[in-house]
Amino acid sequence: MELLQKIIDAGVVGAGGAGFPTHVKLNCKVEFLIVNGSECEPLLKTDQLLMKTKPEEMIKALEEMAKIVEAKRVIIALKNKYKEQIESLENAIKSLDSKVEIFLMDNFYPAGDEQTLVYEVTGRSIPAGGIPLKVGTVVSNVATVVNIYEAIKGNPVIEQHVAVQGDVKNPIILKIPIGTSVIRCIEEAGGAILDDYSVILGGPMMGRNVDKEDLYKEVITKTSTSIIVVPKDHHVINKNRISIEHMINKAKSACIQCSYCTEMCPRYLIGHPIQPHKIMRTVALSENSECIKEALICCECGVCELYACPMQLSPRKMNIYLKNKLREQGVNYQNHQSEINAHEQRENRKVPAKRLISRLNLNKYEYQKVEELKEIEISMVSIPLKQHIGAPSEAIVNVGDLVVKGQLIGKMEEGSLGANIHASINGQVTEVSNKIVINSKYGEEK
Ligand code: SF4
Ligand code: SF4
Incomplete structure (x- = not known):
């Protein structure tokens, strides 16, 4: 149970979907523990980067997760076209003498739909309206597994890998503090190359579309994965209008x-x-x-x-x-x-x-060269108190407080579904509402 407590303390939630609190999901006994490494929506990139660059972290975390859920089999399911990722994971499995298995899938959509994935790997159909637990399975996302590795080391979830691509000057994957504005992320990719554009937050099939003029409201959360800049009248955008x-x-x-x-x-x-x-x-x-x-x-x-x-x-x-x-x-x-x-x-x-x-008329972006990783310093973050399924966290800081990176600032309500929230930069709290704003330059500006 110690691991579950560490996951609670670190505020880990499902990083690839709606943000279901991970400590609740892993509080079960199953036959299969499956990692969803399919990254099945067109253009998504960050899970592929993590599987390539953090395979040992993933395998170590999975070994610990498997003990908690008493899984007989632990399987990372990914597409057979992810050659580098397969090699990295296989090497890590070998060097750690792990029993984690690799399951390869064709390049189809939606390979990453939880129920489709479970059927592919186990041959079992989850009853309609049910969850994977119904067929002895629990599914976790790649970034969530990496966050669990960090939680084991005592590090909370304060950063996110986010790909910025589409009609931007320099497509890139950023490692950025949670609460960073989406506009800043686009600037870090050299800015949009269109005057009038919309943005897909997430994947083109299931993501959320936001017009340029509404972007100021958007920040990176624990579930952000991708920012795709497209023309305002793009087919995917028009469809949702x-x-x-x-x-x-x-x-x-x-x-x-x-x-x-x-x-x-x-x-x-x-x-x-x-x-x-x-x-x-x-x-x-x-x-x-x-x-x-x-x-x-x-x-x-x-x-x-x-x-x-x-x-x-x-x-x-x-x-x-x-x-x-x-x-x-x-x-x-x-x-x-x-x-x-x-x-x-x-x-x-x-x-x-x-x-x-x-x-989807996305061919032009498919083979875009995306620079693999850039870490950036941010002086202001706006961290929502609800980035997960369940009740919002309760702020435990006040305006004027000085906070340090990694400090608990929003607490999960005792006994309810939720997740802790931590400061993602050092600075002073300048607003507490349904979000906590931290400014590292607050004193300097005055
Ligand atoms: S969105 Fe359409 S295709 Fe997908 S599950 Fe619903 S009905 Fe089926
Ligand atoms: S025309 Fe009607 S039945 Fe045919 S695919 Fe479209 S919605 Fe479905």
Whole structure:
């Protein structure tokens, strides 16, 4: 249990997704401990860098994590195209005489969807609406494993690796303090080469899009991975601008019920009872059907919207809209499947990453040279008290306090789901609200 306490103390959360607190996730007993090294969204880079440069740290952390969860098998799953990473990890496994295994996957999307990944590695389909624990598995992300290594050494999560790419002068991976502004990150990459642009925070399929004029609100958090600068009218950006009302009208007039969205849906293909074409029909025709509850088991991967649909419709957006409505009504997904069988055509329907990149009109960025690592000094950070799933942390510093890098400044509420927050630079606290602002030059400016 000592490791779990160290993870709590260090404020480790899932670095690749929504920020689920890691100490809660690892408080279980499983057969498989799997590391998601697929980095499956187009253009993402940071996990690849970590697997190449920190393999021994990863293996050492995994050995400790395996003891906690009593895993019989510990497996790093990554794509077979990551040659350098495979070599680094294999060398580390050998030199540490570890039993950690490597599992290789094809270059398809969404190889990193947790349920798809578990199916690939174990051959087990997680019941719809369930979590990997249901099939004796726990999944962790590469950056999370590296953060656990640091937590073992007593170091909290205060920095993040973030790739800045797309239409910037010098694409780069930065190692930066949490709370750094996204605008500063773009400046560190030489600045945008477009006057008018939008930014994808995360991957192009599941990330969040922010217009240039709203960027001042955005900072790096424990779950940031990538900043992609693209033209304001880029296909990926425009797709997300469509309002739900417009989408429902489009579904009424343009959905031809071809069912490609269902036939290509990764969750449908592992055997889950989700059929987005039926959801589209139900909403378009204002029918009353139980099938809209299937929206609750959509992972929002975007295959239906950005790859499958020939009519440019957005079943994913429809599902997000329905999910929110159902949750407001207190509706939870009830699984009635007695047996789950993956679709017999699943292998043939995996979306090749290369074709996806073309479809997204991202080819021009795919082979961009990205400088591998730059560490930068930051004089001001704005650290959100909620960077994770669960309750916000409670600030334990006040305006005017001097803090040092690594100091606990936001405490997880005792007994609740959450994570600790630490100062990412030395300086003086200048604001405490839903964030803690630290300025290292505060005294000098006065
Ligand atoms: S793929 Fe598009 S057009 Fe075909 S059923 Fe799905 S939403 Fe309708
Ligand atoms: S976003 Fe579309 S393809 Fe992905 S899980 Fe949801 S319905 Fe299926």
